[in-house]
Amino acid sequence: MAAGTPRVFVSHLAGVPVFDPNGDQVGRVRDLVAMLRVGGKPPRLLGMVVEVVSRRRIFVPMTRVTGVESGQVITTGVVNMRRFEQRPTERLVLGEFLDRRVRLVETDEEVTVLDVAIQQLPARRDWEIDKFFVRKGRGGALRRKGETLTVEWSAISGFSLEEHGQGAENLVATFERLRPTDVANALHHLTPKRRAEVAAALDDDRLADVLEELPGDDQVEILGKLAEDRAADVLEAMDPDDAADLLSELPEADKERLLALMRPDDAADVRRLLSYEERTAGGLMTTEPIILRPDATVADALARVRQQDLSPALAAQVYVCRSPDETPTGKYLGTVHFQRLLRDPPFTLVSSIVDSDLVPLTPETPLPAVTSYLAAYNLVSVPVVDESGSLLGAVTVDDVLDHLLPEDWRETDFQGEEGIAGGR
Missing domain, CATH: 3.10.580.10 (CBS-domain)
Incomplete structure (x- = not known):
């Protein structure tokens, strides 16, 4: 959806067909996945839960969505058919937002959420929850009495994360504002347990970006604590040269098992890079230039x-x-x-x-x-x-x-983000 086009209310997306670039139907939208953020920022939309023909529900990232219009969703690229599993920091928009009781900030009046609007940010592929359609007074979505109105995200309370606390959910929401390099620096200074919790809560693309900025030992540790299917998903989201560097640090059996779980095209690129010596042009290159x-x-x-x-x-x-x-x-x-x-x-x-x-x-x-x-x-x-x-x-x-650069160059605290890595 290009900037300036009408916003989309999520109730209009429930059950609509999802098509690949060739026009073949992938499945139907069953829900949308959002992540709450600290500081009063609107939730970021991560992707859609799509039910495919086999009735399996899969996750389609919003970065793969190229069109949301005319009663259909158009995607690009290969869709990952692994079963969707909700993570601790994720919220289902249809399942958890609709019919929820919240309050208007200005009057402290209780209202019921009837619908949620989403909109793509200008000149970016990111999507946010934009507005809420609410009904005043008590009663659920089926109750007809009470004034209805559309309000901005900032006009209601009852959804945002609190700033305090160092749980994985709050850390992930805080990290959302940082560059991958700064997130990697903060993760490096967390305890192994906390590092694993945060890594498990990050979405695949974000975790892939962060892993690319971490020292090799941290990469291996984090990857080893992920379920193998998810580890393969994250490797697919990484640049092929970075994925090859990471896999080269693993025992041969683990490396082959993860390569077998990756999509064939992605695995082929990584295998080709692994065939070159590390400190050569072949070992350094990415296989995906323009x-x-x-x-x-x-x-x-x-x-x-x-x-x-x-x-x-x-x-x-x-x-x-x-x-x-x-x-x-x-x-x-x-x-x-x-x-x-x-x-x-x-x-x-x-x-x-x-x-x-x-x-x-x-x-x-x-x-x-x-x-x-x-x-x-x-x-x-x-x-x-x-x-x-x-x-x-x-x-x-x-x-x-x-x-x-020296091996420990990644440990330099470029932005002074030490406070984010609290709870060590």
């Missing part, structure tokens, strides 16, 4: 660069390759840097503006040579190409820095 075919336009490239889940280093350039356009690709033709995309008209073909002067790296290139290459040419990312000319991935400057 790849475009020669007939793509500058407008196509800019649309890909704008994707929110891309790191700045990966969004700084696109790689032009012949089909197939997933790694390993067809013949690598060259790179188009972001600044060049901004200088050319939207209809320009990317094949006409590629930079093919710089020789790409081979997967066997050692770390010192990768570092020198990035420094010499003032790059934040560099392509890795095999002997047949296919693009295998790209090495970004942040992955190189991880191997150049």
